[in-house]
Amino acid sequence: MKNTGKELEERIKELTCLYEVSSIIGNTEVSQLHESFNAIALSLKKGFQYPDQTEIAIETPICSVEAKQINDTFQLTSEIQVFNEQKGCIIAYLNGETSFLIEEKQLLDNVALKIGNLLERIEIQQNEASLKRQMERVDRLGILGEITAGIAHELNTPLANILGFAELLKDEFHEDKHILQDLDKIIENAIFSREVVKKLMFFACEMPQEMQMVNLVPSIKNSLSLLDASFKKAGVKYIVKLDDDKLILRADTIQLTQIIFNLIINAIYFSPKDGLVTIEASQTKNHIILKISDEGPGLSEEALEKVFQPFFTTKPTGDGSGLGLSVVHGIISSHKGLIAVENNKSKGATFTVTLPKS
Ligand code: ADP
Numbered sequence: 001m002k003n004t005g006k007e008l009e010e011r012i013k014e015l016t017c018l019y020e021v022s023s024i025i026g027n028t029e030v031s032q033l034h035e036s037f038n039a040i041a042l043s044l045k046k047g048f049q050y051p052d053q054t055e056i057a058i059e060t061p062i063c064s065v066e067a068k069q070i071n072d073t074f075q076l077t078s079e080i081q082v083f084n085e086q087k088g089c090i091i092a093y094l095n096g097e098t099s100f101l102i103e104e105k106q107l108l109d110n111v112a113l114k115i116g117n118l119l120e121r122i123e124i125q126q127n128e129a130s131l132k133r134q135m136e137r138v139d140r141l142g143i144l145g146e147i148t149a150g151i152a153h154e155l156n157t158p159l160a161n162i163l164g165f166a167e168l169l170k171d172e173f174h175e176d177k178h179i180l181q182d183l184d185k186i187i188e189n190a191i192f193s194r195e196v197v198k199k200l201m202f203f204a205c206e207m208p209q210e211m212q213m214v215n216l217v218p219s220i221k222n223s224l225s226l227l228d229a230s231f232k233k234a235g236v237k238y239i240v241k242l243d244d245d246k247l248i249l250r251a252d253t254i255q256l257t258q259i260i261f262n263l264i265i266n267a268i269y270f271s272p273k274d275g276l277v278t279i280e281a282s283q284t285k286n287h288i289i290l291k292i293s294d295e296g297p298g299l300s301e302e303a304l305e306k307v308f309q310p311f312f313t314t315k316p317t318g319d320g321s322g323l324g325l326s327v328v329h330g331i332i333s334s335h336k337g338l339i340a341v342e343n344n345k346s347k348g349a350t351f352t353v354t355l356p357k358s
Contacts, residue, residue: 010049014107017047021111025118030125033063036118040111041065044092047107053095060088060119067093074099078112082119090115148310152200159197162190199323209252209334216247216256216281216288223260224279230265235273238264243282249357255331262324263292263351269315270296270349286357293350298343307341328353 020043028036041056048054055067060080072093080088090112094100166186173179220240231238260279267277275295282289299307306312308329313322332339337355344350 010101010103014047014103017043017107018110021114025114028118030122033122034065037063037065037115040115044090044108044111048092048094048104049101050094050096055093057091057093058088058115059091060115062119062122064088067091071095076100076105076108078105078108080112080119081116082123087116087119148200152197155193155197159190159194163187163194166190196321196323199321199327209255211250211252213248214251214253214256216249216290217242217245219253219256220260220279220281220290223257223264227261227264227268230268231277234268234271236268236271236275236277238277238279241278241280247281247283247288249288249355251335251355252331255335259328259331259353260290260292262328263290263353266324267292267294267296267351269319270294272296275348283357288355288357290353290355291350293344293348295344295348298347298349299341304341304343308339 021040024036024039024043037058041058044056045051045054055070055072056065057067058065058080070093072095074094074096076092076094078090079086080090090108092100092104092108166183170180170183170187173183220242224238224240264277264279271277271294277295278291278293280289280291280293300314303312303314308325309322310326311322312326313320315322329339332353332355335355337353339354340352342350342352
């Protein structure tokens with residue numbers, strides 16, 4: 001009779017623990033995961049036959065609770081499964097004469113199952129949030145693309161007029177040095193604005209595309225010879241690593257050069273003196289891969305997230321418009337390719353472009 005009473009007491013403790021764990025888990029947000037795990041560990045400890053001699057550890061990739069002091073004679077482990085993969089475990093340590101009860105193993109398994117469900121819920125929430133952010137970005141880029149295309153069209157004609165009339169005035173005032181200097185400034189600024197408009201049109205994918213089979217290698221070599229002076233001026237070196245002399249893909253040659261150009265110009269800009277820019281090109285069965293890395297400061301968290309958004313720039317005013325990489329992104333998307341950026345382990349950043357061969 002006495003034993004039955006004790007057993008009953010144990011079952012009540014276990015059920016209380018399960019109830020507590022369920023309500024802790026039901027109310028848990030990602031930000032409070034640590035507090036929740038601590039509360040679960042405490043509740044589990046109380047649910048065991050000898051709470052004073054029992055310690056609980058919970059190990060998962062995103063949050064862990066260590067056992068207070070491990071001086072155990074017995075150990076019990078339950079795996080935590082997240083989407084059918086083992087993602088950690090709960091370990092109960094007991095320092096006592098008799099081992100764990102079968103019911104205690106069941107309790108631990110039950111709690112491990114509940115923690116697994118919680119981690120699945122968190123993973124789904126995080127995926128949803130990241131998907132939402134991506135959709136918002138695509139939406140924003142789409143709307144901005146339309147607006148920019150409109151602005152670019154509107155500006156093209158007046159800019160052409162400014163340039164044309166300034167040239168005419170130059171003929172008319174060819175004897176007045178002062179006026180000629182002012183006119184040159186007008187022309188210079190109009191040309192700069194025309195370049196910005198061109199970039200805007202690239203960004204909005206408004207430039208006509210001429211797709212043909214091209215070899216990436218000469219495009220890289222041409223870009224490098226055009227940028228040779230920029231490398232020298234900045235005191236930056238470069239190295240080219242090519243998998244093959246022929247890296248053929250279906251693309252618009254001018255836009256391909258635009259990608260290479262923009263990425264290398266940024267790499268030079270952010271490189272320290274004597275820094276090395278590495279240009280690598282390789283191929284897989286269906287893709288051509290271009291990697292451009294530098295030894296600069298790399299990108300901040302914010303920059304990593306916003307780098308392809310139009311008008312995002314960390315360069316001082318006058319140095320950058322924040323359009324280069326959104327143009328690159330636009331071109332790559334229209335080629336059904338991908339671009340990614342990551343910071344290197346040691347220093348600098350690497351931009352990886354993957355383009356389909358056909
Ligand atoms: P811009 O060069 O006019 O600023 P981009 O779109 O080319 O516009 O680049 C946007 C921003 O991305 C830069 O201002 C900089 O913050 C970041 N960035 C681009 N390339 C690199 C690089 N190689 N290293 C570090 N930051 C970079």
